[in-house]
Amino acid sequence: MSDENAAQGETPENEIPVADTPEVDPVEALRAENSELRDRVLRTIAEMENLRKRTERDVADTRSYAIAGFARDMLSATDALSRALLVIPNEVRETAEGTLKSLIEGIELAERETQRLLAKHGVKQIEAAGQKFDPHKHQAMFEVPNPNVPEGTVVQVVQEGFAIGDRVLRPAMVGVAKGGAAQPAPAPEGDGVDKSA
Structure with a gap:
């Protein structure tokens, strides 16, 4: 029966008549596709550039801070050497002879060399004495x-602090002044009365 309807030019019941769709200009379609692809390429290039910069930054951070844990441990060894030297009275240092003199010189040499190696790898001492208290660098x-x-x-440094790059390995343990004159505030201009109201 549908063959008869088709032959007579009638549409079958289950078929929907197709409306005339305007044809898309192929040149405009190609231009739109070209524009979309160009946008994708530019976005991909920008993403790759950002990834490259982020990777370079991560590599630089890794180079700078990879030894942070080791450096922190070395600070403990350096502290032990410093304490060993502090226990020896100045009179004993000056009058030491033989084995004792060699021992003292060896400890001094080991301390200097440890400090030199830490500095060589970017570990710096945090300046604390006379500075304004900074909770990020001082304790x-x-x-x-x-x-x-x-x-x-x-006003007093109990234990030196150290940093590697801009990261604190160990804050400086300090004593802070209390009760001194506060920092002077800038004087207001004019007579100090707000005349804008």
Whole structure:
């Protein structure tokens, strides 16, 4: 029966008549596709450039900070050498002879060499004495009443702090001034009265 309907020009019941669709200009379609592909390529290039920069930054960070754990451990050894030297009185150092003199010189040499090697690999001592207290670089151990310096100034260093690059390996343990004159605030301009109201 559908053959008869088709022969007579009628549409069968289950078929939908196809509307005339306007033909798309092939040149415009190619231009649109070209524009889309160009956009994709530019985005991919930008992503690859960002990835390259991020990778370079990660490699530089790894080079700089890979030894941080080892350096932190070496600081403990350096501290032990420093404490060993502090225990020896100056009179004994000056009058030491023979084996004792060699031992003292050996400890001094080992301490200097450890400090030199740490510095060679980017480990720097954090300046603390006389600086304004910085909680990112200093660890306050106690407060010292001192009216001669501004409050919050480091007046005593108990243990030196060290950093590698911009990262703190160990904060400096410090004593901080308390009760000194506060930093002077800038004087207001004019007579200090707000006349804008």
